[in-house]
Amino acid sequence: xxxxxxxxxxxxxxxxxxxxxxxxxxxxxxxxxxxxxxxxxxxxxxxxxxxxxxxxxxxxxxxxxxxxxxxxxxxxxxxxxxxxxxxxxxxxxxxxxxxxxxxxxxxxxxxxxxxxxxxxxxxxxxxxxxxxxxxxxxxxxxxxxxxxxxxxxxxxxxxxxxxxxxxxxxxxxxxxxxxxxxxxxxxxxxxxxxxxxxxxxxxxxxxxxxxxxxxxxxxxxxxxxxxxxxxxxxxxxxxxxxxxxxxxxxxxxxxxxxxxxxxxxxxxxxxxxxxxxxxxxxxxxxxxxxxxxxxxxxxxxxxxxxxxxxxxxxxxxxxxxxxxxxxxxxxxxxxxxxxxxxxxxxxxxxxxxxxxxxxxxxxxxxxxxxxxxxxxxxxxxxxxxxxxxxxxxxxxxxxxxxxxxxxxxxxxxxxxxxxxxxxxxxxxxxxxxxxxxxxxxxxxxxxxxxxxxxxxxxxxxxxxxxxxxxxxxxxxxxxxxxxxxxxxxxxxxxxxxxxxxxxxxxxxxxxxxxxxxxxxxxxxxxxxxxxxxxxxxxxxxxxxxxxxxxxxxxxxxxxxxxxxxxxxxxxxxxxxxxxxxxxxxxxxxxxxxxxxxxxxxxxxxxxxxxxxxxxxxxxxxxxxxxxxxxx
Numbered sequence: 001x002x003x004x005x006x007x008x009x010x011x012x013x014x015x016x017x018x019x020x021x022x023x024x025x026x027x028x029x030x031x032x033x034x035x036x037x038x039x040x041x042x043x044x045x046x047x048x049x050x051x052x053x054x055x056x057x058x059x060x061x062x063x064x065x066x067x068x069x070x071x072x073x074x075x076x077x078x079x080x081x082x083x084x085x086x087x088x089x090x091x092x093x094x095x096x097x098x099x100x101x102x103x104x105x106x107x108x109x110x111x112x113x114x115x116x117x118x119x120x121x122x123x124x125x126x127x128x129x130x131x132x133x134x135x136x137x138x139x140x141x142x143x144x145x146x147x148x149x150x151x152x153x154x155x156x157x158x159x160x161x162x163x164x165x166x167x168x169x170x171x172x173x174x175x176x177x178x179x180x181x182x183x184x185x186x187x188x189x190x191x192x193x194x195x196x197x198x199x200x201x202x203x204x205x206x207x208x209x210x211x212x213x214x215x216x217x218x219x220x221x222x223x224x225x226x227x228x229x230x231x232x233x234x235x236x237x238x239x240x241x242x243x244x245x246x247x248x249x250x251x252x253x254x255x256x257x258x259x260x261x262x263x264x265x266x267x268x269x270x271x272x273x274x275x276x277x278x279x280x281x282x283x284x285x286x287x288x289x290x291x292x293x294x295x296x297x298x299x300x301x302x303x304x305x306x307x308x309x310x311x312x313x314x315x316x317x318x319x320x321x322x323x324x325x326x327x328x329x330x331x332x333x334x335x336x337x338x339x340x341x342x343x344x345x346x347x348x349x350x351x352x353x354x355x356x357x358x359x360x361x362x363x364x365x366x367x368x369x370x371x372x373x374x375x376x377x378x379x380x381x382x383x384x385x386x387x388x389x390x391x392x393x394x395x396x397x398x399x400x401x402x403x404x405x406x407x408x409x410x411x412x413x414x415x416x417x418x419x420x421x422x423x424x425x426x427x428x429x430x431x432x433x434x435x436x437x438x439x440x441x442x443x444x445x446x447x448x449x450x451x452x453x454x455x456x457x458x459x460x461x462x463x464x465x466x467x468x469x470x471x472x473x474x475x476x477x478x479x480x481x482x483x484x485x486x487x488x489x490x491x492x493x494x495x496x497x498x499x500x501x502x503x504x505x506x507x508x509x510x511x512x513x514x515x516x517x518x519x520x521x522x523x524x525x526x527x528x529x530x531x532x533x534x535x536x537x538x539x540x541x542x543x544x545x546x547x548x549x550x551x552x553x554x555x556x557x558x559x560x561x562x563x564x565x566x567x568x569x570x571x572x573x574x575x576x577x578x579x580x581x582x583x584x585x586x587x588x589x590x591x592x593x594x595x596x597x598x599x600x601x602x603x604x605x606x607x608x609x610x611x612x613x614x615x616x617x618x619x620x621x622x623x624x625x626x627x628x629x630x631x
Contacts, residue, residue: 081154082182082213083161089181092162099167099174099194104334106194106201113163113178113190114144118334120279125231127483128475134231136281136334141309142226146188146205146319149215163190172196182213188326199335200345203283204328211324219290219318220326224283226274227299227309233486234560235303235310241277241468242310244296245352248288253351257296257311264294273352274313275337278474278485282333284347289317304496338471339369356465363462372470382478385564389571392459397579399455404583413438463572467565480506481563488563501559507566508558512551514573519547521580 076084086092096107096116107117118137125132136142145159163178174194179187186209193202205222207214214220232238243257248266255275256262269292271284293316299309319326333349335341342349355364371391375384416438424431467473473484481488489503496502558566 080156080161081150081152082186082210083148083156083180085183086162086164086181089162089164091164095165097165097167097176097178099176099192101174101194101196101198103197103199104194104201106192106334108165108176108178108192110162110165110178112143112145112159112161113180114159115142115192115332116140118281120335123279123336124475125229126233128477134279135229136276136279137226138229141229142281143224145223147221147223148188149218149220150213151215158188182210185209186213192332199333199341201332201334203330203332205319205326205330206328207326216321216324219320222289222317222319224272224315224317225313226281227312228274228276230308230310231279232277233483235300235307237468237486237560237562238277239298239300239310241275241354243275243354244294244311244313244315245273245275246292246294247271247348247351248292251348253348255352256294257298257313260298262294262296265291266294267291269317271347271349272315272317273333273349274315275352276310278337278471279335280333280337280352282331282349282352283315284331284333284349286329290320292317336471337469339469340373341471353469354465355469356462359458360462360465363458364466368462368466372466373472376472380478381473381476381484381564382481382567385478385484385567386571389568390575393572393575393579396456396459400576400579401583401587404580463568464565467568468562470564473562473564478563478567481567484564484567485562487560488566499556503559505559505563505566507563507570508555508561511558511566511570511573512554514570514577515554516547516551518573518577518580519550521577 076087080087091110093110095110097110098105098107100106100121103121105117105119105121106115108114109116115137117135119133119135121133123134124130125134143159145157148154148156148158150156158180161180163180166177166179168175168177172195174192176192176194178190178192180189181187188207188210189204191202191204191206193204195202228242230238243255244262244264245253245255246264246266247253247270249268251270254264254266256264267290269285269289271282272292272294273280273282293314295314297312297314299312300306319328333345337353339350339353339355342353355361368388372384372388375388379387417435420431420434420438424434468485470485475482476484478484480490487501487503487505488507490506491504493502493504554569558569
């Protein structure tokens with residue numbers, strides 16, 4: 001291929017483009033006067049915002065009700081209506097109440113009554129020994145709100161109102177009652193129940209005596225918003241697996257958030273999961289929401305700049321009144337996106353783990369997860385992946401043998417097939433008929449080589465789903481890879497290559513080399529086994545290209561994938577090369593196959609199978625139609 005060179009015109013063009021770019025930058029640069037005006041404008045806006053905040057604080061600043069002090073209550077009622085009572089209690093201040101066990105720390109604010117911090121005690125962000133615990137909720141990245149519609153036509157938001165906390169303990173359970181009061185015995189309550197050694201938190205929403213305060217004719221809107229923090233080394237890889245999942249209808253699971261934006265409106269929703277790659281926040285309800293408005297927005301536009309948040313999730317669900325009161329039994333889950341942990345709750349939560357649909361999911365659930373779980377409970381995870389791969393490949397070796405045997409038989413028949421091609425060069429239909437007769441007479445099934453390959457495909461695809469979803473690989477090291485769930489960088493590039501990244505991972509390189517030699521070993525036999533058919537593309541030429549294209553694709557697309565998957569692919573191809581070498585040199589005897597085929601030719605042809613019979617009948621019908629058209 002002729003090498004492209006830069007000529008004088010190209011150089012001049014590039015210089016002009018650069019010059020225009022800098023000229024535009026200079027022209028768009030604000031003047032000193034504009035900068036001063038903008039600064040003054042910002043200061044004015046900041047002063048107004050501070051004034052509004054101060055005014056807001058004055059409205060909700062808590063002061064206890066004093067006997068005979070009706071003026072304060074009257075003023076608050078102008079703004080808060082029936083809930084003015086809550087703003088006059090001692091709890092009307094920006095305090096938090098902490099409940100925790102060995103797994104999680106939860107901080108619940110008086111203002112809004114919702115969880116303002118959820119930290120997992122046993123997991124660290126980005127890398128092992130980073131010293132930064134995983135916080136799913138922190139620094140105002142989340143809120144929970146019920147939009148209250150009162151009988152006097154007010155619209156209030158619970159996130160702006162003050163709840164009264166009461167912490168108690170019943171056995172090993174910590175119970176936190178947060179009450180938004182409209183009177184001594186009239187309130188909206190959030191109740192949090194935390195058990196020992198559990199990621200699941202009981203969460204009840206109920207009202208008492210509010211039927212005279214609230215408009216109960218229509219449901220209240222429960223609004224839950226969360227901006228997910230980045231917790232992993234590769235934000236692009238984490239983004240790919242950060243989704244909004246939900247269960248609706250008759251235990252159906254779906255998700256949204258694959259693109260830049262996503263929105264769904266499912267009915268009869270029993271849980272909503274704001275799922276990150278390896279951690280998740282879930283709201284479950286015993287009484288399904290009649291409908292939910294779910295939205296997802298990708299916050300990663302530029303990976304170099306957008307490094308804090310991954311996606312923003314929003315959920316809006318109606319809370320229906322029963323006999324004039326709210327009464328919902330729900331749960332929160334703040335914990336790992338681990339298949340076994342989620343499955344232990346028996347609430348179908350494990351279905352949010354993307355194991356693949358149909359047979360792919362079945363292979364992962366009933367073969368890969370139990371087998372890998374058993375191996376990794378006794379040995380290191382890297383060694384477990386190697387042994388896991390060896391077991392899978394040994395189990396698949398009979399299929400590999402069948403595939404290679406079929407190729408060997410087709411290779412022996414190639415001269416005869418080529419001869420038929422020359423003999424019936426001008427009659428493709430006759431050529432196909434005679435080829436099928438030859439296959440039948442020799443006792444060779446041309447589909448025998450395809451079927452074993454098709455059987456192996458589901459296992460290959462299942463592995464592409466299993467390893468990226470395997471929580472147990474997170475921050476587990478092996479050889480030079482410090483995290484098998486992320487890329488195994490051995491060199492940081494000083495620049496970014498599109499589709500490839502800014503680093504070099506070693507396991508994808510090894511896997512690419514193994515694929516190259518495997519395809520080099522098998523391509524010759526495949527070409528000999530499958531002679532080119534008239535009107536069909538030249539498979540030999542395509543295979544020559546694929547020998548180089550496949551390794552390059554492995555290098556590009558797997559450079560930022562988890563090292564565990566690349567290790568599996570490397571060992572898998574390495575073992576396949578070994579199996580093929582043994583089969584080719586020590587098990588399959590080409591001379592014996594040739595003798596067997598010659599013996600089969602001498603015998604009475606076997607009755608063709610149903611598929612061959614239908615194919616033969618179709619070809620004869622086409623031949624008859626062709627002859628008819630000529631007349």
